[in-house]
Every structure is written in C-alpha cells, then in structure tokens.
Amino acid sequence: MAARRVLDKWVMLQHGHLWDPSNATPTGGGETMTGVLHHAVIPFLRHLLPRSNVHIDPERLVALRPEERVIPVLERWLKPGIFERFIDALLEILVENGALARPLAWVTTPSLLRWRLKDDDDLWERAGASAMAVLEGAKSLPGKPPPPDVLVLGHTHVMDWAVQDGRPGVQRLYVNLGTWSARATDAAGPMDAAMPLLRIDADSRQLRAELFDCARRWRPLQRFEVDR
Missing domain, CATH: 3.60.21.10 (Metallo-dependent phosphatases)
Structure with a gap:
C-alpha cells in the first residue's frame, strides 16, 4: 500500500x-492455482496430441483472467473423456498442494466448478462495492x-x-x-x-x-x- x-x-x-479471499493469504488457494497452471496444466497441453478442428493454445492460459476460467476453456479444447480425467487429476493436484480438502474433491464436479467461477467473475463488482463503501466512510x-x-x-x-x-x-x-x-x-x-x-x-x-x-x-x- x-x-x-x-x-x-x-x-x-x-x-x-x-x-480477494483466494489471494489475501498464502493459504487462500490463488497462489497454488497459479503454480498448478504453469507447472502442470500448460505442460500437459503442450504434450497433448492435436485435436482435429480445434486449435489448442497452451500459452493462452497465461493470459486467462481470472485464472479459474481454465475449466470452461479446457472443456472447449479437450475431447470428452479426456476432460473428465483432467478434472480428476487437477483436483488431486490441488488436494496434494493443500488448496482443496479431499472431502471437497470427492464431491466437486465440473458443474460445481462453473458455479464457483461465477463468484470469481464478480470479483471486480465486489471490489468496487467495497471501495465505494470506503469512500463513503x-x-x-x-x-x-x-x-x-x-x-x-x-x-x-x-x-x-x-x-x-x-x-x-x-x-x-x-x-x-x-x-x-x-x-x-x-x-x-x-x-x-x-x-x-x-x-x-x-x-x-x-x-x-x-x-x-x-x-x-x-x-x-x-x-x-x-x-x-
């Protein structure tokens, strides 16, 4: 500041x-998600065999904001079946790195992840509302x-x-x-x-x-x- x-x-x-709760503390999950993207997801995409009629651009994930939108983007890029296996592997990595409790990983589905993403997309609105409250005293x-x-x-x-x-x-x-x-x-x-x-x-x-x-x-x- x-x-x-x-x-x-x-x-x-x-x-x-x-x-932002996910980035306010080292254990909030945001830092872990960034590391997972750079050290796991992007290397995985670089080694993935090309898919016909779908252009996969691993470097695009670096510019993706918010980073959590990797889920719907990869749902567009990956073949059915591979996407579900990717989600399972991603959740396991998040559990192993302390960003997600294992019981939550058992019940997390792509639909639940998309619901969580809506909250992340609203971050700018929530930040704006908080900022205006500060200016109002x-x-x-x-x-x-x-x-x-x-x-x-x-x-x-x-x-x-x-x-x-x-x-x-x-x-x-x-x-x-x-x-x-x-x-x-x-x-x-x-x-x-x-x-x-x-x-x-x-x-x-x-x-x-x-x-x-x-x-x-x-x-x-x-x-x-x-x-x-």
Whole structure:
C-alpha cells in the first residue's frame, strides 16, 4: 500500500489482493492455482496430441483472467473423456498442494466448478462495492490508513472508474487499473490488449486524475477534477 498527500487530499494505492479471499493469504488457494497452471496444466497441453478442428493454445492460459476460467476453456479444447480425467487429476493436484480438502474433491464436479467461477467473475463488482463503501466512510481499508479521497486498486483484471458523491461539492474517486498485461477471458476470442495508465497531478487549486489506454495511442478514457 502507498499513501500520498496531494494538496489537501489523500491518494491511496493498493494492489487489491487483500480484498480477494483466494489471494489475501498464502493459504487462500490463488497462489497454488497459479503454480498448478504453469507447472502442470500448460505442460500437459503442450504434450497433448492435436485435436482435429480445434486449435489448442497452451500459452493462452497465461493470459486467462481470472485464472479459474481454465475449466470452461479446457472443456472447449479437450475431447470428452479426456476432460473428465483432467478434472480428476487437477483436483488431486490441488488436494496434494493443500488448496482443496479431499472431502471437497470427492464431491466437486465440473458443474460445481462453473458455479464457483461465477463468484470469481464478480470479483471486480465486489471490489468496487467495497471501495465505494470506503469512500463513503462505511468501511476501513486494510491497515487502516487515512480515509482516502482517491482510491486506486488493481488485481481484479477489469478496469473500473466510479465517483462517490458526498456532501455538496465533495466528490471522491475509485479507480481499478485491472491488469497491465494482455488478457483473455475465453477459449477463442480476441485478446484484450488495453494498457491502462492513471496520471494524477495537481496545481495550487485543483487535483486531477486522468485514465489513458497506452495501447491505443494514449486514448483518454476518464477524467476527474476536484478543487481543494
């Protein structure tokens, strides 16, 4: 976390993983899932025999956000039967690495995994709701820093911008930069190559925040101005 005083405003910057239960602690499962993808799933796909009329791109999984979407993507890529065996092997690896209790692995099915994925897909909305509650003063940031006037997060892989209107003449800003890398969300669609950049500056009278997409010739996306 970083805190910066700009004029009479507090600007808070956090990565955002503390707001995500699967990544808030070393035992939350997120770190294990990343390791399993890179050291088990991707090597498995590289050694898999080609499937007719289906292009399998193992490197696409690196850009997949959220990572848990590997399940529906591989359901598109793998032959019936192989997919079910893959799920069994994946669950066993997660159990062996402490990311999943064995009794849960016994009852986990692809349908249950897809239901869990919906909750992961909603992470950006839940992060936004929590951030707005912080700006409203109804919730505290982890670590209890000063109440922010501008709150900047990442981690959710989805850009977000929201203005909180307080008492008359007072506005506060929430920005989520998503992720600074190309992103995929499905098995075959185009990659999202947006590269967000947030610029915050001020003069003696006003604080300004501007959001740009560097990948598209610095195309402006949003602008926020507030007087001191």
